[in-house]
Amino acid sequence: MTHILNIKDLYKNFGKETILKNINLSLEKNTVLSLLGSSGSGKTTLLKIIAGLESEDKGELLLNGKNLANKKPQQRNIVYLYQEALLFPHLNAFENIAFGLRLKKVDSKVIMEKVNHMLEHLDMARHAEKMPNQLSGGQRQRISFGRAMVIEPELLLLDEPFGALDAITRGKMQELFKDLAHKMHISALFVTHDLKEAIVMGDQIGKIQKGQLLQYATKKEFYKDEFSGVQKEIDFWKQINNN
Numbered sequence: 001m002t003h004i005l006n007i008k009d010l011y012k013n014f015g016k017e018t019i020l021k022n023i024n025l026s027l028e029k030n031t032v033l034s035l036l037g038s039s040g041s042g043k044t045t046l047l048k049i050i051a052g053l054e055s056e057d058k059g060e061l062l063l064n065g066k067n068l069a070n071k072k073p074q075q076r077n078i079v080y081l082y083q084e085a086l087l088f089p090h091l092n093a094f095e096n097i098a099f100g101l102r103l104k105k106v107d108s109k110v111i112m113e114k115v116n117h118m119l120e121h122l123d124m125a126r127h128a129e130k131m132p133n134q135l136s137g138g139q140r141q142r143i144s145f146g147r148a149m150v151i152e153p154e155l156l157l158l159d160e161p162f163g164a165l166d167a168i169t170r171g172k173m174q175e176l177f178k179d180l181a182h183k184m185h186i187s188a189l190f191v192t193h194d195l196k197e198a199i200v201m202g203d204q205i206g207k208i209q210k211g212q213l214l215q216y217a218t219k220k221e222f223y224k225d226e227f228s229g230v231q232k233e234i235d236f237w238k239q240i241n242n243n
């Protein structure tokens with residue numbers, strides 16, 4: 001089995017507080033792992049450690065079999081995308097998406113094609129010329145999502161990326177992500193508080209609780225765990241149906 005990401009025996013403390021302990025994780029290629037966990041459980045800390053924005057106290061991280069130790073964030077080919085991700089204020093929507101491709105010195109014709117394609121996907125083509133301060137919050141979020149996806153990173157770390165969107169836009173973004181993840185063979189960790197979103201987005205599901213990570217073998221295993229709340233949800237709808 002080919003793993004894009006392997007984490008072995010990872011620990012992280014902040015002062016006297018143990019945030020993560022004995023974390024082991026394997027993510028197969030072309031797979032999305034949804035990560036659940038209550039507020040403050042360490043989800044963001046784990047993503048930041050993988051991205052190289054925070055350092056681990058102990059443990060090993062391998063991307064495609066290669067050790068990430070001492071690799072700077074920009075050398076990791078990993079993109080970390082969070083809810084309030086900032087766009088470059090002096091670049092319009094098109095150029096914000098194009099930014100990573102320009103850095104990589106991709107041919108300008110190819111950039112044109114890729115960015116226009118992405119803008120279409122995001123339903124943002126007619127806003128391509130707008131500067132970030134002329135876009136709505138949801139539109140900015142879509143552009144930063146496009147900026148992350150267009151460079152086809154080896155691993156995408158998504159930290160509540162659709163959290164601030166209304167239900168309809170959120171649903172559309174979930175579909176778009178699933179579609180692009182499939183087409184572009186994306187591997188991703190997807191942090192969310194939303195049970196349904198975790199189920200829809202993830203090929204697999206994991207949870208962080210008391211500093212430890214549990215990766216469910218199958219989604220069914222997850223549904224069986226009382227933590228998931230799935231049974232409660234089913235009971236709720238059954239009860240409504242019976243009234």
Ligand SMILES: Nc1ncnc2c1ncn2[C@@H]1O[C@H](COP(=O)(O)OP(=O)(O)OP(=O)(O)O)[C@@H](O)[C@H]1O
Pocket residue numbers: 014015019037038039040041042043044045046
């Ligand atoms: N730089 C820091 N210094 C000290 N403590 C920190 C730091 N960053 C995070 N923490 C603490 O680590 C714990 C985990 O935080 P983290 O942001 O990883 O949680 P989370 O699971 O992403 O939460 P949420 O769902 O609320 O976003 C929290 O108790 C937080 O206060």
